[in-house]
Amino acid sequence: xxxxxxxxxxxxxxxxxxxxxxxxxxxxxxxxxxxxxxxxxxxxxxxxxxxxxxxxxxxxxxxxxxxxxxxxxxxxxxxxxxxxxxxxxxxxxxxxxxxxxxxxxxxxxxxxxxxxxxxxxxxxxxxxxxxxxxxxxxxxxxxxxx
Amino acid sequence: xxxxxxxxxxxxxxxxxxxxxxxxxxxxxxxxxxxxxxxxxxxxxxxxxxxxxxxxxxxxxxxxxxxxxxxxxxxxxxxxxxxxxxxxxxxxxxxxxxxxxxxxxxxxxxxxx
Numbered sequence: 135x136x137x138x139x140x141x142x143x144x145x146x147x148x149x150x151x152x153x154x155x156x157x158x159x160x161x162x163x164x165x166x167x168x169x170x171x172x173x174x175x176x177x178x179x180x181x182x183x184x185x186x187x188x189x190x191x192x193x194x195x196x197x198x199x200x201x202x203x204x205x206x207x208x209x210x211x212x213x214x215x216x217x218x219x220x221x222x223x224x225x226x227x228x229x230x231x232x233x234x235x236x237x238x239x240x241x242x243x244x245x246x247x248x249x250x251x252x253x254x255x256x257x258x259x260x261x262x263x264x265x266x267x268x269x270x271x272x273x274x275x276x277x278x279x280x
Numbered sequence: 281x282x283x284x285x286x287x288x289x290x291x292x293x294x295x296x297x298x299x300x301x302x303x304x305x306x307x308x309x310x311x312x313x314x315x316x317x318x319x320x321x322x323x324x325x326x327x328x329x330x331x332x333x334x335x336x337x338x339x340x341x342x343x344x345x346x347x348x349x350x351x352x353x354x355x356x357x358x359x360x361x362x363x364x365x366x367x368x369x370x371x372x373x374x375x376x377x378x379x380x381x382x383x384x385x386x387x388x389x390x391x392x393x
Contacts, residue, residue: 161360177356183300184349186308187342191384193311194338197329198393208322212315221312228304235301269306276310280324 179231182224236261289351289374296348303341339388343381350377 164174196207211217240258244251314320320328328334350373357369386392 159361164359177352177359180349180352180356183296183304183345184353186304187300187345187349187384188380190307190311190338190342191380191387194329194335194342194384195387195393197326198387198390201326204326205322208315208325212312212325213318217312218316221308221316225305225308225312228300228308232301232305235297239298265302268302269309272303272306273309276314276320276328280320280328 175230176234179227179234182227183231186224186228232265236265289347292344292347292377293351296344296346296351299341300345300348303337304345307338307341335388339384342384346377346380346384350374 164170193207196204236258239261240254243254243257245257246252310320311325315325329338354366354369354373358366362369383392
């Protein structure tokens with residue numbers, strides 16, 4: 135049996151047939167750098183925002199039952215210590231979500247005043263100011279008109 | 281270049297980013313914290329939630345937050361290595377946002393409890 139060797143052209147072609155390199159990306163990639171950890175926490179806040187939106191549907195649905203049903207829900211769920219703890223945890227993540235959104239908006243939003251770009255810091259300050267005003271107005275509105 | 285429906289999802293996503301950033305923290309304070317400390321008792325919370333403006337406010341907050349949240353969850357899952365099933369994830373997550381919005385609307389209008 136005679137052994138055949140590839141021609142130089144075939145040899146080059148064979149060596150060129152390599153697989154596309156896909157950089158391995160471990161699932162823990164975000165633990166390698168502090169900025170990535172902050173990024174990962176920011177992304178994690180989306181679960182809390184979504185979860186709380188679903189919880190609000192449940193709260194609203196409870197108002198479509200009788201008032202005694204709603205009272206029972208208020209006493210057993212909203213007045214429980216577990217609810218307070220969960221609400222404080224959700225609040226912490228949602229506030230973090232708000233701050234990263236305000237900072238992000240300030241960087242992304244390009245506002246010009248004449249020829250000059252309005253400083254992102256000023257836009258961020260305006261975002262925080264508007265957030266404070268809206269929150270205080272709602273809080274006072276709820277307390278005063280309850 | 282293939283047509284993308286991405287911009288379609290970015291509109292409610294950005295709306296949700298703004299609305300949830302501004303309004304969700306104070307909503308959590310009112311519903312979860314004022315209620316716990318009884319600064320808003322069951323009758324007061326009941327009356328508040330009967331107000332049509334409050335129901336409309338909550339519907340907008342819920343709907344846009346769902347689109348914002350599920351859109352970001354999609355990218356979290358892609359970042360965690362689920363890129364290969366992006367199509368299925370998109371259908372499931374955007375589908376959940378649409379379903380949640382429809383349920384929220386029906387509940388807010390008292391059509392469904």
